[in-house]
Amino acid sequence: MASANLLQSLDYSVLQQCMHCGMCLPTCPTYVETKMERNSPRGRISLMRAVADGDLQVTKALSDEMYYCLGCLACQTACPAGVNYAELFETARAEVEQAQVDDGMQRGFWRWLSLNVIFMRPWLLRLIGRVLHVYQSTGLDALMRRLRFFGLMPPSLKKLEPQTPKIAEHFSDDLIWPEEKPKQDRGYRVGLLTGCIQDLAFSNINRDTADVLLANGCEVITPRSQSCCGSLHAHNGELELARELARRQIDSFDLDSLDAIITNAGGCGSHLKTYGHLLHDDPFYAGKAKQWDKKVKDIHEWLVQIRFRKPTAGAGVSEVTYHESCHLCHGQKVVSQPRQILASIPGLTFKELPESNWCCGSAGIYNITQPEQSQKLLTRKVENLRQAGVPVVATSNPGCHLQLANGLRACSSHPCQEVTQPVTLLAQAYRAEQSAQGGGVS
Numbered sequence: 001m002a003s004a005n006l007l008q009s010l011d012y013s014v015l016q017q018c019m020h021c022g023m024c025l026p027t028c029p030t031y032v033e034t035k036m037e038r039n040s041p042r043g044r045i046s047l048m049r050a051v052a053d054g055d056l057q058v059t060k061a062l063s064d065e066m067y068y069c070l071g072c073l074a075c076q077t078a079c080p081a082g083v084n085y086a087e088l089f090e091t092a093r094a095e096v097e098q099a100q101v102d103d104g105m106q107r108g109f110w111r112w113l114s115l116n117v118i119f120m121r122p123w124l125l126r127l128i129g130r131v132l133h134v135y136q137s138t139g140l141d142a143l144m145r146r147l148r149f150f151g152l153m154p155p156s157l158k159k160l161e162p163q164t165p166k167i168a169e170h171f172s173d174d175l176i177w178p179e180e181k182p183k184q185d186r187g188y189r190v191g192l193l194t195g196c197i198q199d200l201a202f203s204n205i206n207r208d209t210a211d212v213l214l215a216n217g218c219e220v221i222t223p224r225s226q227s228c229c230g231s232l233h234a235h236n237g238e239l240e241l242a243r244e245l246a247r248r249q250i251d252s253f254d255l256d257s258l259d260a261i262i263t264n265a266g267g268c269g270s271h272l273k274t275y276g277h278l279l280h281d282d283p284f285y286a287g288k289a290k291q292w293d294k295k296v297k298d299i300h301e302w303l304v305q306i307r308f309r310k311p312t313a314g315a316g317v318s319e320v321t322y323h324e325s326c327h328l329c330h331g332q333k334v335v336s337q338p339r340q341i342l343a344s345i346p347g348l349t350f351k352e353l354p355e356s357n358w359c360c361g362s363a364g365i366y367n368i369t370q371p372e373q374s375q376k377l378l379t380r381k382v383e384n385l386r387q388a389g390v391p392v393v394a395t396s397n398p399g400c401h402l403q404l405a406n407g408l409r410a411c412s413s414h415p416c417q418e419v420t421q422p423v424t425l426l427a428q429a430y431r432a433e434q435s436a437q438g439g440g441v442s
């Protein structure tokens, strides 16, 4: 076991913030499931504090508890004491990884391959994406299923196979120029983050984001050198790799020349806004990271801030509901802006989703690491969507998007059959407006 105690190295006041009031309990999906104190935010914070105090060893049981937590941050929204659960959670996961208490060969290999190799190399991730696209578009995947090839795989991988995201034919770099100028310039110059999963599975949403920015008078800069933002690494206890990716991301953008750096993925955005903290003791990057944090804006947040232009045409959709990505609402507190955007689209009726901010079970790679609990949350979400009874649900995070699509695909008679994003609907409305006027979107 490694000797350095990461929880101990935290500012002790962060560990002391919790006053054990229990206000967070009913908002915590894992506590609501088991009603066990240790599966609650309060219980987990007590465990972390005991480790920091040296009263508790870092064990496999502690690791299991930290990985049972979704990291959804619903507790942070509910907490009257302002507990910084996000920082505690990341540090606790780093602590259990450092202690190597959960180091089965198979787990270690897949972690190393994904976090240390694939997600550190954008070219490799794209190459894998291209191969997967060929595999899917030629129907080889369906053939393999018919031949029951996946029957040979371990049960956990067999279950995951149908959830493999559909890979886009063209990635963001093929769809978006490094610099794009609006027809009517409002003097804003923004950087666009294309993400990694978003880039592979939803490059069209990146294009929609660029179109919406152009339609609102923003010049859009999309550097080719950007890579994964590191949120996957930070949320899975690999803080050093997360720092390396943060430095690379900062270096990809000319911060001084940009008014904002735009993200359209809730999970990434929540992490991107913490580079200042992540790099606070880096002598070269600390200042730049602070500047970076101030400039990172979620697309909905930015559009409302610059008073986005309301479209004059509809989006081709009559009714929509909205599922909130945990890290957009609890992590970034971006709650009203996506609703304002949806409400601005002519002819579109917005209907609130019951428990809209209750986690859908995607939570990074939680649907892979904790498939049972993830499925329970997805079932609950699908039921809430049934109650909303509308044909389209919008969300704003690739993980949630895929999770909802998988859940709805499994229910053919469900009233909701389409998952989209607010920014896509806005882009569609602008396009409809422009085609009515006989011109392009920007």
Ligand code: SF4
Pocket: 027, 028, 029, 030, 031, 039, 040, 041, 044, 068, 069, 070, 071, 072, 073, 074, 075, 076, 085
């Ligand atoms: S992050 Fe979510 S699952 Fe974890 S303790 Fe907080 S509310 Fe519970």
Ligand code: SF4
Pocket: 017, 018, 019, 020, 021, 022, 023, 024, 025, 041, 042, 045, 075, 078, 079, 080, 081, 082, 083
């Ligand atoms: S709401 Fe905050 S202070 Fe109260 S028990 Fe939960 S984490 Fe602790």
